[in-house]
Amino acid sequence: MTTPTIELKPSASPLSAAERDAILVAPGFGRHFTDHMVTIRWTEGRGWHDGQLVPYGPLSLDPANMTLHYAQEIFEGLKAYRQPDGSVATFRPEKNATRFQASARRLGMPELPVETFIEACDVLVRQDAAWVPAHGGEESLYLRPFMIATEVGLGVKPANEYLFLVIASPAGAYFPGGVRPVSIWLSEDRVRAVPGGVGDAKTGGNYAASLLAQAEAAAKGCEQVCYLDAVEHRWVEELGGMNLYFVYGDRIVTPGLTGSILEGVTRDSLLTVARDLGYTAEEGRVSVEQWQRDAENGSLTEVFACGTAAVITPVGTVKRESAEWRQSGGEPGEVTLKLRSALLDVQRGITPDRHGWMHRLG
Numbered sequence: 001m002t003t004p005t006i007e008l009k010p011s012a013s014p015l016s017a018a019e020r021d022a023i024l025v026a027p028g029f030g031r032h033f034t035d036h037m038v039t040i041r042w043t044e045g046r047g048w049h050d051g052q053l054v055p056y057g058p059l060s061l062d063p064a065n066m067t068l069h070y071a072q073e074i075f076e077g078l079k080a081y082r083q084p085d086g087s088v089a090t091f092r093p094e095k096n097a098t099r100f101q102a103s104a105r106r107l108g109m110p111e112l113p114v115e116t117f118i119e120a121c122d123v124l125v126r127q128d129a130a131w132v133p134a135h136g137g138e139e140s141l142y143l144r145p146f147m148i149a150t151e152v153g154l155g156v157k158p159a160n161e162y163l164f165l166v167i168a169s170p171a172g173a174y175f176p177g178g179v180r181p182v183s184i185w186l187s188e189d190r191v192r193a194v195p196g197g198v199g200d201a202k203t204g205g206n207y208a209a210s211l212l213a214q215a216e217a218a219a220k221g222c223e224q225v226c227y228l229d230a231v232e233h234r235w236v237e238e239l240g241g242m243n244l245y246f247v248y249g250d251r252i253v254t255p256g257l258t259g260s261i262l263e264g265v266t267r268d269s270l271l272t273v274a275r276d277l278g279y280t281a282e283e284g285r286v287s288v289e290q291w292q293r294d295a296e297n298g299s300l301t302e303v304f305a306c307g308t309a310a311v312i313t314p315v316g317t318v319k320r321e322s323a324e325w326r327q328s329g330g331e332p333g334e335v336t337l338k339l340r341s342a343l344l345d346v347q348r349g350i351t352p353d354r355h356g357w358m359h360r361l362g
């Protein structure tokens with residue numbers, strides 16, 4: 001595989017420091033974007049080429065662009081954090097790079113070399129470093145690498161041309177007023193992913209398929225949907241965009257990777273962080289009956305969701321067609337909060353990086 005260089009063509013009119021700082025006061029999530037983006041093209045027979053850092057701006061696409069019709073698209077999400085010494089570091093970017101390759105294989109797309117993925121993120125973060133919020137809070141710069149097909153035509157086949165991009169968006173504290181539990185709708189009919197499908201690939205279609213269930217959950221007063229396995233409609237898999245953990249005292253359990261669960265970097269990191277803190281951390285199987293029974297008899301002490309965007313989110317109310325219950329009295333649990341600060345402290349450079357997870361950009 002070729003590893004293209006990324007040519008720097010920075011903007012002549014970036015936002016002023018005053019305008020940028022006004023956004024950074026309360027950036028929200030995914031609402032504002034930095035001054036630049038990285039683009040790299042792939043063409044059959046030529047491989048990766050034309051790597052560029054250019055001003056952030058709209059793409060011009062032919063209406064018959066294949067992505068618009070058949071959704072050959074994949075994406076990633078990772079964060080850059082300001083460190084106590086003022087430098088910037090990303091969290092485990094090689095995990096996102098290898099997952100991006102796995103998603104590409106599943107969607108019949110070309111694999112971007114791991115070092116090119118990391119370099120593209122680094123180039124953008126270096127250029128737009130002023131957009132990385134100051135050290136201290138939970139704010140970060142969210143990076144969104146993604147790849148689309150760019151071939152024009154309505155024939156159904158893997159495209160012969162692709163565009164890889166990285167854009168960046170400042171992210172505020174996910175819970176500005178303090179950590180708040182989310183309510184969950186347990187979907188016993190709609191499924192997110194099927195065995196042999198694309199549930200373990202990070203592709204937009206999985207999200208498109210989840211939107212109706214999400215709207216139905218909202219109508220029932222719930223913020224997130226929890227999906228069960230597609231065969232028995234019994235085994236807990238994950239939320240639309242976050243993995244789940246079940247806390248039994250000092251033992252935490254997350255559903256094992258079945259092929260229809262997205263392998264979260266946060267999920268993986270927490271297996272290690274939890275063991276570092278002296279907890280037992282396991283992958284296993286949890287059925288919906290077990291969840292309800294153990295919540296009701298009190299042995300299941302906490303449940304939380306995890307992913308890059310929200311780090312760790314406690315689960316409060318859980319509803320299914322036949323029942324409703326509350327986890328840890330509807331308050332964030334103790335283990336949940338401990339794991340949350342332990343992981344955030346590594347990401348913000350407050351505690352030593354024992355596992356070599358931080359990628360420092362200087």
Ligand SMILES: *Cc1c(COP(=O)(O)O)cnc(C)c1O
Nearest residue numbers: 241242243262264265266307308
């Ligand atoms: C991205 C994603 C996650 C979380 O993965 P992280 O790497 O921890 O951000 C979980 N589930 C789905 C479906 C996702 O798309």
